[in-house]
Amino acid sequence: MSTKIIELGSHQLALEEPMYFRVQLEGDRVADLDVMPGQVHRGMEHLVMRRNLYQNITLLERLCSLCSNSHPSTFCAAVEDVAGIAIPERAEYLRAVADEIKRIASHLFCCAVQANVIGETTLFRRVMEIREIMQRAKEAIYGNRMDLAANVIGGVRYDLDADSAAYLAGRMEEMKKPLDELYLQYENNPAIMARTAGVGVLTREAAREWAVVGPVARACGIDYDVRKKSPYGAYDRLEFEVALQTAGDVRARNLVRLAEARQSVSLIEQCLDGLPAGPLCADTLPEIPAGEAIAKSEAPRGELMYYLRTDGSDFPVRLKWRVPSYMNWDALKVMLKGEPVANIPLIVNSIDPCIACTDR
Amino acid sequence: MSDRTSPASDNLPLPLSTRERGPETSPHPDPLPEGKGIVDAGGGRLYPDQFIHNVAAALAGAAGEQTEVAWRRDRKGVLTGWCRLPSGVALLPAARAVAELQGRLAMVTAYLPERAQEKGEREIAYHFDLDGATLTLTVILPLEWSRVPSLTPIFRNCDWQERELMELYDVQVVGHPDPRRLFLDHSLPHAPFERLVPYSTFTNAATSKALWDKVMAGAREDA
8 A cells, every 4th residue: 555645734624713733545545644833923922921911911912812712711720829819709700701602702713614614514604603603702792803902810801781781681592492403413424424434533532641631632531620629710610511422533523502592591691690799800919929829710722721830029020721622623633534535524523622822 | 538548538549640540530539529529608619628738749849848738719609729830840740740640731921021031940830720719830941051851741732832931031941742843933033032122023923825825835844
C-alpha cells in the first residue's frame, strides 16, 4: 500500500481559522497526524503580564469569540479568590446566565458547521436560524452579538430588569421546540447518521489517556462537568443532569452538545426564576494582595483553567490558562486513525476546535 | 453518610501503589455517591478527610516525609491543594504518586516568580485534577541551567504543555519524546519570555498566503 504525506490547511479542514495538519496516509486512510499550531500566535500570555488586572478583563474577552464570556469570568474568579472577594448572589446568577447563553450559541454553531461539512445545507441553515434567536437575545441584552462585557472583578456590569428578564424568558420558550427537533434530527435522521455514527471514534480509555474534556470526553461516557465536580458561581443551586453518551463518535459528541444546549435553556430559566435581589458587584474592592489561585469553569468546549500569581501590584506576575481544545487536538490522532481522507474535515470539526484559544 | 465510611476504605493500605489500585478506581478511597450525597447543607462539595490524608501520604511516600500539602477550601467547598517540591528530583516520584491516585494532568505553568533574578530561582507549577479538586505541585529550580524530567511518559497530554514551556522559557525538559517547537516560529529567539522581544516580532503576524508558503517550505525541508 502506498504511503504518502499530505498537508491540509484551513480551507481543506473547513475551519475559519488557520490550522495546519501534516497527515500520513496509508492508501486513502489516515495513519498518523502532526498538528502544526501557532500560525496566528498572538502572544496573549505575553500581553497579559503588561496589562493591569482590569485591562486584562477586556483583553481576555477578545481571546476567543465563541467562549468569550468564559475567559473573563474565570479570570475574575481567580482574582476574587486571591483577594478573598465574595461576589453578590445576584452576580453569580447573572454570570451563569451569560455563560449559558454563550454555551447554546457555541454548541449550535458547532453542529451547524458539521451539517455544512457533510453537505446538509438545509440543516445548516436551520441550525443557524435557531442560533440567530440567541444572537439577537445577546444583542438586545448586552448590546453585542459576541462579546458580552458582562464581568468585572467582584461581580457583573449588566443587570436584567423585569422587561429584559421577560424578554429573555420569551426567547428561551422560543428555543425549546427547535432544540428538541434538532436533537431528534442529529439522533435519527438516516442521512446524518450515515455520516456521523461510528465515525471518528475515541474510546473511553483513549479519552482518559489523552485527558480530553468537555463534550468530547462526555461523548465517551466520562462523567465530568466542572459545574458539578467543582461547583462555582450559582451552579451549586441549579439543577441539571450531566449529558452523557457512550459511543465516542461524531454523532455522540453532537448529541451531548444538543442535550446541553437544551439544559442551558432550563438553567437560564432557573436563573430568571430564582434571580436574587441585591447588588451587582461588591461595593468596595480590597487591594489585590500577593498570592496565587486556580479558577476553573465549564466553557462550551469543556474545562477551562486559569492560574493567577500576583505580587501585590496590579499587574499579574503570571497569568496562565489552558483551554479545553488544547488536549482535544492531540486526541485527533486517535479519532482520525484509519479514517478515509474525506472524513477528516468532519472529524476535526466534531471536536469543536478553537484555534484562537489554542494559539493565544 | 454510610457510603463514606464503607468498609472498602479499611482494607486500603498506605502508601499506595499501582499493584494495589485498579486502573479505573476513583481518587477517593470510598467513591462518593453521585447527586445529592456529595453536596452539604451550604451547597458545597464534601471531601472526606480520608482523601486529603491519602494525597498527603502518597506524596510524602514518593517525594520525602517533609512534603506537605496545604489545602484551601473555597466558599463552594472546592479544594485546591498546594505543595512545594524542593527540587526537580522529587518531581517524577511525586507525579507518579498522583497518577496512582488517578489524577489527571490539567495544566503546567512555568514562570519567573517575583524577584526571580535576586533569588536566582524559577518555578514550574504542575496542576492536577483529582476528581474536581486541584492539586498544584510547584517545583523550585535554579534560574540558570534549569532541568526537569519530562512527565509525558506518565501523562501523555503533558507533551504539548512541555513543548510550550520549553520554547517560552529557558528550561530543559529531560526525556521529552518530541522536543520540537510547538507554537513559536523558528525565526524567534529561544525563551522569549525571558528576553525583550518586540511584540510584533513575537507574534509574527502574517497573511494566510505567507503562512501557507511557510508550511509548504517546511514540507519540502522534511522530504
